[in-house]
Amino acid sequence: MTPPFASPDDVRDRLTAAGYLADGAIATTVFLATALGKPLLVEGPAGVGKTELAKAVAAASGSDLVRLQCYEGLDEARALYEWNYKKQLLRIQASTGDWDAVHDDIFTEEFLLERPLLRAIRRPEPTVLLIDETDKADVEVEGLLLEVLSDYQVTIPELGTVTAARTPIVVLTSNATRELSEALKRRCLYLHLDYPSPERERDIVLARVPDIERTLVAKLVQIVATLRTLEIKKPPSIAETIDWARTLLALGLADLDEETVSATLGVVLKHVSDLERARKELGTA
Ligand SMILES: Nc1ncnc2c1ncn2[C@@H]1O[C@H](COP(=O)(O)OP(=O)(O)O)[C@@H](O)[C@H]1O
Ligand SMILES: [Mg+2]
Numbered sequence: 001m002t003p004p005f006a007s008p009d010d011v012r013d014r015l016t017a018a019g020y021l022a023d024g025a026i027a028t029t030v031f032l033a034t035a036l037g038k039p040l041l042v043e044g045p046a047g048v049g050k051t052e053l054a055k056a057v058a059a060a061s062g063s064d065l066v067r068l069q070c071y072e073g074l075d076e077a078r079a080l081y082e083w084n085y086k087k088q089l090l091r092i093q094a095s096t097g098d099w100d101a102v103h104d105d106i107f108t109e110e111f112l113l114e115r116p117l118l119r120a121i122r123r124p125e126p127t128v129l130l131i132d133e134t135d136k137a138d139v140e141v142e143g144l145l146l147e148v149l150s151d152y153q154v155t156i157p158e159l160g161t162v163t164a165a166r167t168p169i170v171v172l173t174s175n176a177t178r179e180l181s182e183a184l185k186r187r188c189l190y191l192h193l194d195y196p197s198p199e200r201e202r203d204i205v206l207a208r209v210p211d212i213e214r215t216l217v218a219k220l221v222q223i224v225a226t227l228r229t230l231e232i233k234k235p236p237s238i239a240e241t242i243d244w245a246r247t248l249l250a251l252g253l254a255d256l257d258e259e260t261v262s263a264t265l266g267v268v269l270k271h272v273s274d275l276e277r278a279r280k281e282l283g284t285a
Helices: 008-017 024-036 050-060 085-094 099-106 116-122 139-151 182-187 198-208 214-229 238-251 258-267 272-282
Strands: 040-043 064-069 081-083 112-114 127-132 153-156 160-163 169-174 189-192
Touching (some): 008 024, 008 050, 024 189, 040 050, 050 064, 064 116, 112 116, 116 139, 116 153, 139 153, 198 214, 198 238, 214 238, 214 272, 238 258, 258 272
Parallel strands (some): 064 127, 127 169
Antiparallel strands (some): 153 160
């Protein structure tokens, strides 16, 4: 199978075309992961563009996105496949034949409920499998992921072994609320995403909110960068910086004076204590 990207520069250009601004580290790691056919593990705080990166890689490589959202209690039945018990029961009730025939009938494709991992493996079209917020799933799920990601095949006892028609590009994300297992990490290439530099964040905001004044955005990202250095509960994410820019645009504000900052700070900070702390620090209290 030919790799989807020709070089790190090619990755960067095509991500940009898809609306995602990548720096050198992102472009290089995505290139290597796709060239080597290895899963990419993207770790970092909330709102730095992990999920968006997977979506952009899908768009940039002409793939469809299949997403497995992880959460506490996620199990094989939700991640891989399960049998449609209701439908099986109806078929059993309606059947008059002997049990063996019924049994063979109800464990067929028709009764299989495909979940994201199985779907991603079976799709013949180019696919990006996003395993989002992996750290939210229970540790046992990692065993399952490891199994699926090691040989891209799944054994369904009643149906046999399903082997990937075409290996998907796999992106796992984690907010690092806990350490993922060494075994899973070993299988992946690792990318740490952090808050962008003010310059890159300015460009990201301008890409998303093109109508806003450049100088205003430059001020905005500086303030956001300052806020992130404070000891606060929830530092503002890129998404919140973008929201802030949209707010200023919607209010028709051309400058970021102290009053404006103080009045609109709630767009980026969502805890009373964070707001108080920030107002004191920025001298707008
Ligand atoms: N490099 C980037 N280029 C363009 N937009 C970005 C970039 N990084 C983040 N964003 C914006 O930030 C928002 C939040 O990113 P998201 O991927 O949801 O964060 P995470 O998954 O890390 O919590 C996205 O919807 C997107 O608009
Ligand atoms: Mg996310």
